[in-house]
Amino acid sequence: MILTLFDGAIPSPLLFVNAPNEGAVSFWRTIEPYLTFLFSLSVFLIAFLIVLENRNPSRTVAWLIILNFLPIVGFIFYILLGRNVRKRKLFRNKFISNAEVIKKLETAPAGFLNESDFWQYPHLASKRRLLNLMVNVSQSPFTLKNRSKILTNGDETFRQMIQDMSEAKDHIHFQFYIIRHDTTGQQFKQVLIDKAREGVKVRVIYDGVGSVRLDKRYIAELREAGVEVVTFFPVILPFLNNKLNYRNHRKIVIIDGKIGFVGGLNIGDEYLGKDTRFGFWRDSHVRLEGESVYLLQNIFLKDWFFVTEENIEGDRYYPALTEAPGEELIQIASSGPDSDWESIWQMYFSIIATAQEKIYITSPYFIPDESISMALKTAALSGLDVRLLLPSRPDHHTVFWASRSYFQELLEAGVRFYLYQPGFVHAKILLVDGVVASIGTANMDIRSFQHNFEVNAVIYNSNSVYKLEQDFINDLQDSKELTLEVYKRRPWHHRILESIARLLSPLL
Structure with a gap:
């Protein structure tokens, strides 16, 4: 006999109960009101706490709507993703480490620039607000003795990484959000194993969610060869884990403290365009030499x-x-839930707000908050050339449709959208005025801004800025511009998907 328990607007947490006899039925009927009351009380208390947390209003409203219409699902997801965990306590070790490592950097053989030094560069006069902001909020100094090289797509990036790793003499630090155990992953694994057996110190960090499918044998083989491998926030019991929402999205390689890599590529075959679902994978990375590598090292340590x-x-x-590899002004910007x-x-807001001629953005995920959206609309209405390059196909459907819900208001302001056609665009690049470029791991969405650990290289007035701009222009040739007229003629069901996704976007 199956007994269905519904009483009032809020369903009991016990939907179906096997009742072999009338005594059992009577028992469940007796306790059902109490269970319903306790569950309703818990939902009410969660809603009350959400309001007291003084979150972003749109985020608060989104949670309240979900708790009202889907109390059981909303309750579970709030426990899983919504709690504003006391981050100071959760990440106190990172604060301690930051202070210790910064002291090391201060005594390191680096010629870091202070605020009074970089005014000697007249071509950066228009970016004083940006430079001041980066000094004040990033806790990351400007470095001058640098050389950068833009690596376009997986073939070039992986080939350069493997070559440099193969020449390592002292240590390799290897950190990625996603590591696959496919052909590409096996190739990197073998290089790490070979170097460890040669006596090079090899350390690997991978994210517990991003690399959740990484084969245990892959990790075991690395450890057997002497590679030190650790997981950032492993997820064993997801629904009981208050760390699930905080992911390490960084992609960093440091070789001997002299060469560093950072950008959008993870380790896997799909980043070489071998995934038939996405086809060609458009991405970018940057290779760094010089003082900026110290800052990547700081983040890894x-x-x-x-x-x-x-x-x-x-x-x-x-x-x-021993000698300066070049004279490029570079800053490494990092952020995460451990940051004030x-x-x-x-940084993104300030770069956009200080633009004088043009703003070019490439991002696979685009869910701007009010400040970023207003900055883009204001720039376009002021006559600046504002262009966004986004994917034409989704890899995460909710984010994809949420992104499109912002198109109309931006198109009406004069922002131009281009949808990449050959495959999937995954690069995370912001270019302004041909003077400053940001390339790294952070998407232009709330998850990257507030929840993930991210890292970007900010490059000023160098050949790399020019190369990134040329890559952007080339990508536009492989893209289709979306006009306001075409967007308004989209199917009605697209409008529904966009509205629902946008409502959920503060929770993504």
Whole structure:
């Protein structure tokens, strides 16, 4: 006999109960009102706490709507993703590590620029607001003795990484959100194993959610060869894990403290365009030499300390530069739930707000908050050339449709949208005035701004800025511009999907 328990607007947490006899039925009928009351009370208390947290109003409303219409599902998802965990306590080890490593950087053989130094560069006079902001919120100094090289797509990036890793003499630090155990992953694994057996110190960090499908044998083989492998926030019991919402989205490689890589590519065959679902994969990475690598090293060592509580020290990780590889002004901007400020979010806003001629953005996920949206609309209405390059096909459907819900208001302001046609565009690039470029791991969405650990390289007035702009122009040739007239003629069911996705977007 099956007994269905519904009483009033809020269903009981026990939907179906097997009742072999009348005594059992009577028992469940007796306790059902109490269970319903307790569940209703818990939903009410969660709603009350959400309001008291003084969140972004749209985020608060989104949670309240879900709790009202889907109380059981909303309750579970709030416990899983919505709780505003006391981040200071959760990430206290990262704060300690940050202070310790910054002290090391201050005594390292680096010629970091302070605020009074970079005014000697007249071509950056228009970016004083941006430079001031980056000094104040990022806790990351400007570096001058640098050389950068833009790597376009997976073939070029992986080939350069493997070549540099193969030549490592002292250490390799290897950190990615996603590592696959496919052909590409096996190739990198073999390089890491070979170098570890040669006596090179190899450390690997992978994210517990991004690499949740990584084969345990893959990890075991690395460890057997002497590679130190750790997981950032492993997820064993997702529904009981208050860390699930905080992911390490960084993609970093550091070789001997002299060469660094950062950008949009993870480790897997799909980044070479071998996934038939997406086809060609358009992405970008940057190779760095010089003082900026010290800052990437700082970020990796903070993450390593947080996961392992091992405080790694030694000049070997910040080797002196025998000569300057170049003179490019570069800053490494990092952000995450351990930061006092959403520095990459603020950096994006300031770069856009200080633009004088043109703003070019490439991002696979585009869910702007009110400040970014207003900055883009204001720039376009002021006569600036504002262009966004986005995917024409989804890899995450909710984010895809939520992104499109912002198109009309931006199109009406004069922002131009281009949808990439050959495959999937995954690069995360912001270009302004041909003077400043940001390339790294942060998407232009709330998840990257507030929840994920991210890292971007900000490059000023160099050949790399020019190369990124040329890549952007080439990508426009492979894209189809979406006009306001065409967008308004979209099917009615697209409008519904966009509205629902936008409503959920504050929770993504």
